[in-house]
Amino acid sequence: KQFLVEAIDLFIESKNFEKLADSWKSLGLTYQTDLMENSEHPSHIVNAYKTAIEFYKKGKSNKKQALTEFDLGQVLLSHSENNEAIRYLTSAYFFFSNQNDFDYTVTLSLQLGRMHLETGKKSKAKHFFNQGLTIMKKNGVHMDSIEQLQTTINSLNI
Known part of the structure; x- marks a missing residue:
């Protein structure tokens, strides 16, 4: 996690939104792995994915944004956050449908x-x-x- 946090700091300075979003998504995946082992609170996963989505939007990385929305939707479903999951999954659906x-x-x-x-x-x-x-x-x-x-x-x- 520490390396990802350091990478995030570097990419903030360079304003490389796609790399910044990639780092946040990786942090979310790391939290997911930790959650399986340590029962860390799932809000860290959700917040990391949401932050990645915002940076993908800024960087106009539409496919990566949709893939992250898909992943976030699955995480939200696994925590019974169905209404929020529907919102992210619907957004991903429209992107992939248009593609x-x-x-x-x-x-x-x-x-x-x-x-x-x-x-x-x-x-x-x-x-x-x-x-x-x-x-x-x-x-x-x-x-x-x-x-x-x-x-x-x-x-x-x-």
């Missing part, structure tokens, strides 16, 4: 669909499930997976 990134877009659309379903927002759930279904069909995903998702969507009765 036509199949893997992240499908993963996020299905995850957001499940999250909205769990919170009782069936119309939003259906929207994200349908987005995932459309992309899966376009990219030749195995029919069993498509049929399972179609069954889930049909069961929403919207």
